[in-house]
Amino acid sequence: xxxxxxxxxxxxxxxxxxxxxxxxxxxxxxxxxxxxxxxxxxxxxxxxxxxxxxxxxxxxxxxxxxxxxxxxxxxxxxxxxxxxxxxxxxxxxxxxxxxxxxxxxxxxxxxxxxxxxxxxxxxxxxxxxxxxxxxxxxxxxxxxxxxxxxxxxxxxxxxxxxxxxxxxxxxxxxxxxxxxxxxxxxxxxxxxxxxxxxxxxxxxxxxxxxxxxxxxxxxxxxxxxxxxxxxxxxxxxxxxxxxxxxxxxxxxxxxxxxxxxxxxxxxxxxxxxxxxxxxxxxxxxxxxxxxxxxxxxxxxxxxxxxxxxxxxxxxxxxxxxxxxxxxxxxxxxxxx
Numbered sequence: 255x256x257x258x259x260x261x262x263x264x265x266x267x268x269x270x271x272x273x274x275x276x277x278x279x280x281x282x283x284x285x286x287x288x289x290x291x292x293x294x295x296x297x298x299x300x301x302x303x304x305x306x307x308x309x310x311x312x313x314x315x316x317x318x319x320x321x322x323x324x325x326x327x328x329x330x331x332x333x334x335x336x337x338x339x340x341x342x343x344x345x346x347x348x349x350x351x352x353x354x355x356x357x358x359x360x361x362x363x364x365x366x367x368x369x370x371x372x373x374x375x376x377x378x379x380x381x382x383x384x385x386x387x388x389x390x391x392x393x394x395x396x397x398x399x400x401x402x403x404x405x406x407x408x409x410x411x412x413x414x415x416x417x418x419x420x421x422x423x424x425x426x427x428x429x430x431x432x433x434x435x436x437x438x439x440x441x442x443x444x445x446x447x448x449x450x451x452x453x454x455x456x457x458x459x460x461x462x463x464x465x466x467x468x469x470x471x472x473x474x475x476x477x478x479x480x481x482x483x484x485x486x487x488x489x490x491x492x493x494x495x496x497x498x499x500x501x502x503x504x505x506x507x508x509x510x511x512x513x514x515x516x517x518x519x520x521x522x523x524x525x526x527x528x529x530x531x532x533x534x535x536x537x538x539x540x541x542x543x544x545x546x547x548x549x550x551x552x553x554x555x556x557x558x559x560x561x562x563x564x565x566x567x568x569x570x571x572x573x574x575x576x577x578x579x580x581x582x583x584x585x586x587x588x589x590x
Contacts, residue, residue, distance in 0.1 A: 265315045266308035268325060269332045276333055276384055280376050287365050287373035291340055293356065297364040304358060309585065310335045310443040316577055317444055317461055320570040321453025328447040330384050331396050335443050337381035338404055342411075342439070344374035349415065350498065354490050378404065385450075392452035399449055403442035410435025417501040421524065428506040429470065436476075437469025444468070444578075460568040464578065467561035472585040474554035477502035478547065481538055493534040496541075499523050503553070508546030515543035558586050 277288045289295040293304030311332040318328030346352070347360040348367050354360060362370035385397040413431040417423045444465030448458040480495030480502055495502050505523075508516050519540040522533060529537065541547060561582050565575050 265312035265332065268315065269308060269311040269329060269336060272329055272333045273336055276337065276380055280380065283369070284373050284376045287344075287361050287369050288340070288377060290364060291344060291355070291361045291373065293358065297359065304356060308336060309581070310339050310440065312581065313440070313443040313465070313578075314447045316574055316581075317447025317458075318451050318453075319447070320461065320574045320578075321448045321451050321457060322571075323447070323451035323453065327451050330388055330393070331400075331446050331450040334381040334384045334396075334400055335439070335446060337377045337384070338400060338407075339439060341374040341378040341381070341404075342407055344370050344377070346411065349411070352490070388450075390450075390452070392450045396446050396450040399442055399446050403438045406434045406438035410438070414501075418499070420501075421520070423501050423506050423509075425503075425506055425510050428501060428503050432470055432473040432503065433466065436473040437466045440469030440472060441465035454569075457568055457570065460564055461578075464561050464564040464582075467557045467564065468582045468585065471554045471557035471561060471582065474503055474550050474557065475586045477504055478550055478554070481505075481541060482547070493538055496534050496537045497529065499529075504541050504546035504550040506546075507549040508541040508544035511545050511549075513544045515540045519544060554586050558582055 273292070274294070277285050277292070280288060286295070286299055289299070290297060290302075293302060296302045314328055314332035314335050315325055318325065318331070343355065344361055347355055348362045348370050352360055353363050360370075361373065365373075381400060382397055385393050385400065410431050410433070413427070414435060417428070417431065441462045442465070445458040445462040448454070448461060477495065480490075480500065481493060481504060483490075483492070483494075485492055491497065495505070505519075509520055510516070519537060522529075522537055522540065525533075562579050565578055
C-alpha cells in the first residue's frame, strides 16, 4: 500500500521560497552545491525539477498549527530544520560513499567531497542564524532545541561509523544509534514549531515524544527499504545496505537472534572482498530466515502505535491531530 502525504505535505510549497532565499545568502560556490542537493539545479547549474517530500518541514508546520499559530510564524523554524536535515544528508553521503541521493548523483560525486562537506557546514550555520535573527524568546529557545538535536544526530552518526568495525553490535545499541541519528531530529521537527511560537510546554513535550517514536518507526521502515526496497522507491540500488555491510536494524536483529541462519549471515558478511550479486541475494534471504525482517516490521508497528498514543490526551485541533497520525502512517507504509 502507498499512502500520499496529507494536506501538510503542501509544506514544501510554503517553505521552499524562504529556503531558496536562505540559500541565496551563501557564498556562490557553496550555494551551487546546495541548489543541486535540494534538486533545484543540475550539476551545471541549469534549472532542474526535483526534491524530497519535505517531511520534516511538514511536521514543523503542523507543530505550529497544533499551538494555534499561523503557518507564517513557524516557517523560519521549518526552513531551519530542513537546512539541518540537508547538512546531515550531505555529510552522510560522503561518509557512506553513497553515490545516489533521490535518484540523482549525490552532491559529492558532482562537486567533490570537500565542497559537499563545506556546503553541509554552511547549511548548519545558516540554520542557527535564521532562527536567532527572528529575535523572539521562542525562536532563541527553538535554536537551542535544534542545536541539541543536531548534536544528538552527530552522536548517532559517530555510533554508526563505529559499528562498521564491530561484529558484536547489540539490538539495543542499534536502536540507540537510530534514536540519535534519526529520531532526535524528527522529534525536534514535531515540537520546534510549538517552541518557536511560545506555545504550551506540555504540548511541545508530547509532540517531541510522538516524534521520537515516529522517528524510530521511520528508521525501521527505512532499513527495510535499504534491503528489500525497489530502486524506483528508494532512488538507490536494490540491496543497497547489504552491499556496504551496513549494521541496519534488520541485520543486527538477524545476527543477534542466535539462529543457524544468523550464523551463516555473520560468516557471509565477514568474508573478504566485495559481495557478489548472488551473495547479496543470499544475505537478504538469511536476514529474513533469521527473523530480522519480521522483527523490524513488528517493531515499526509497535513504535507507530506508541507514537499515535502520544497524541490521545493533549489539546490540539482535531484536523492537526489527524494529520500527525497520517504522517506517522505514511512514513511506515512506503513500498518495499
